[in-house]
Amino acid sequence: MVILMDEVKGKEHDDFFNEFLKEIQREIDYHTNGGTSFRRTSAEFSLQVAMAIGEFSPFLDRKSSEEIVTRLHPNLSIEKKKDISKMMNVIARELYRKANMADEIRRYLQERKQ
Numbered sequence: 001m002v003i004l005m006d007e008v009k010g011k012e013h014d015d016f017f018n019e020f021l022k023e024i025q026r027e028i029d030y031h032t033n034g035g036t037s038f039r040r041t042s043a044e045f046s047l048q049v050a051m052a053i054g055e056f057s058p059f060l061d062r063k064s065s066e067e068i069v070t071r072l073h074p075n076l077s078i079e080k081k082k083d084i085s086k087m088m089n090v091i092a093r094e095l096y097r098k099a100n101m102a103d104e105i106r107r108y109l110q111e112r113k114q
Contacts, residue, residue, distance in 0.1 A: 016095065020056035021047065023091045042083040045073060046091075049084065059085075059092035 024047045031040035049072055050056065059065045065085035073081065 016099070017050075017054070017056055019095055020059075020092060021050060023095065024050055024088075027087065027091070038080075038083070039087075042080065042087055045069075045076070045080070045084045046088050049073070049088065056088075056092045056095065059088040060096055062086070062089045065089045065092075 024043060027043035028040065028047065031037075031043055049069055050059075052072055053059075053068060058068055062085065065088050066081065069076075069081045069085045069088070073084075076084075
Protein backbone atom coordinates (compact mmCIF):
# COMPACT_ATOMS: atom_id res chain seq x y z
CA MET A 1 0.00 0.00 0.00
CA VAL A 2 1.48 3.36 -1.03
CA ILE A 3 0.64 6.34 1.16
CA LEU A 4 0.44 9.65 -0.66
CA MET A 5 1.00 12.57 1.68
CA ASP A 6 -1.86 14.53 0.09
CA GLU A 7 -4.21 11.76 1.26
CA VAL A 8 -3.02 11.75 4.88
CA LYS A 9 -5.54 13.50 7.08
CA GLY A 10 -6.70 13.58 10.69
CA LYS A 11 -5.19 11.11 13.14
CA GLU A 12 -2.88 9.57 10.53
CA HIS A 13 -1.46 13.03 9.76
CA ASP A 14 -0.96 13.63 13.47
CA ASP A 15 0.79 10.26 13.81
CA PHE A 16 3.19 11.08 10.96
CA PHE A 17 3.89 14.54 12.34
CA ASN A 18 4.42 13.24 15.89
CA GLU A 19 6.86 10.63 14.58
CA PHE A 20 8.66 13.39 12.67
CA LEU A 21 8.99 15.39 15.90
CA LYS A 22 10.25 12.32 17.79
CA GLU A 23 12.94 11.71 15.18
CA ILE A 24 14.08 15.33 15.39
CA GLN A 25 14.19 15.03 19.18
CA ARG A 26 16.33 11.89 18.79
CA GLU A 27 18.75 13.97 16.71
CA ILE A 28 18.89 16.60 19.45
CA ASP A 29 19.52 13.94 22.09
CA TYR A 30 22.18 12.24 19.98
CA HIS A 31 24.11 15.45 19.34
CA THR A 32 23.71 16.60 22.93
CA ASN A 33 25.42 13.42 24.10
CA GLY A 34 28.61 13.48 22.09
CA GLY A 35 27.79 15.20 18.82
CA THR A 36 28.96 18.57 17.65
CA SER A 37 27.38 21.81 18.79
CA PHE A 38 26.84 22.75 15.11
CA ARG A 39 24.67 19.65 14.53
CA ARG A 40 22.94 19.98 17.91
CA THR A 41 21.86 23.52 17.14
CA SER A 42 20.77 22.41 13.65
CA ALA A 43 18.54 19.79 15.27
CA GLU A 44 17.18 22.36 17.73
CA PHE A 45 16.37 24.75 14.86
CA SER A 46 14.79 21.82 13.00
CA LEU A 47 12.40 21.26 15.88
CA GLN A 48 11.50 24.96 15.92
CA VAL A 49 10.85 24.95 12.18
CA ALA A 50 8.77 21.76 12.34
CA MET A 51 6.62 23.18 15.13
CA ALA A 52 6.12 26.43 13.21
CA ILE A 53 5.01 24.61 10.04
CA GLY A 54 2.97 21.91 11.77
CA GLU A 55 3.47 19.16 9.20
CA PHE A 56 6.29 17.20 7.67
CA SER A 57 5.28 16.77 4.03
CA PRO A 58 6.86 20.08 2.87
CA PHE A 59 10.20 18.65 4.01
CA LEU A 60 10.00 15.69 1.61
CA ASP A 61 11.40 18.03 -1.03
CA ARG A 62 14.88 19.46 -0.35
CA LYS A 63 14.21 22.73 -2.19
CA SER A 64 10.96 23.30 -0.31
CA SER A 65 12.75 22.52 2.94
CA GLU A 66 15.46 25.08 2.16
CA GLU A 67 12.87 27.73 1.29
CA ILE A 68 10.97 27.20 4.55
CA VAL A 69 14.12 27.31 6.68
CA THR A 70 15.32 30.46 4.89
CA ARG A 71 11.93 32.14 5.34
CA LEU A 72 11.81 31.35 9.06
CA HIS A 73 15.50 31.97 9.83
CA PRO A 74 16.84 34.41 7.23
CA ASN A 75 19.76 35.56 9.38
CA LEU A 76 21.39 32.14 9.77
CA SER A 77 24.47 31.31 7.71
CA ILE A 78 23.94 29.53 4.40
CA GLU A 79 25.72 26.47 5.79
CA LYS A 80 23.44 26.35 8.84
CA LYS A 81 20.28 26.75 6.71
CA LYS A 82 21.44 23.97 4.39
CA ASP A 83 22.26 21.69 7.33
CA ILE A 84 18.85 22.25 8.94
CA SER A 85 16.94 21.71 5.69
CA LYS A 86 18.96 18.61 4.84
CA MET A 87 18.40 17.13 8.31
CA MET A 88 14.65 17.72 8.03
CA ASN A 89 14.54 16.34 4.50
CA VAL A 90 16.42 13.17 5.42
CA ILE A 91 14.15 12.50 8.40
CA ALA A 92 10.96 13.18 6.43
CA ARG A 93 12.04 10.98 3.52
CA GLU A 94 13.03 8.14 5.85
CA LEU A 95 9.61 8.24 7.55
CA TYR A 96 7.90 8.33 4.15
CA ARG A 97 9.99 5.39 2.92
CA LYS A 98 9.16 3.34 6.00
CA ALA A 99 5.44 4.10 5.64
CA ASN A 100 5.49 2.92 2.02
CA MET A 101 7.64 -0.16 2.51
CA ALA A 102 6.04 -3.35 1.25
CA ASP A 103 4.83 -5.67 4.01
CA GLU A 104 7.07 -8.53 2.88
CA ILE A 105 10.15 -6.30 3.01
CA ARG A 106 9.13 -5.07 6.46
CA ARG A 107 8.78 -8.69 7.70
CA TYR A 108 12.14 -9.63 6.17
CA LEU A 109 13.88 -6.73 7.90
CA GLN A 110 12.23 -7.57 11.22
CA GLU A 111 13.43 -11.17 10.90
CA ARG A 112 16.99 -10.02 10.22
CA LYS A 113 16.96 -7.86 13.35
CA GLN A 114 16.17 -10.85 15.56
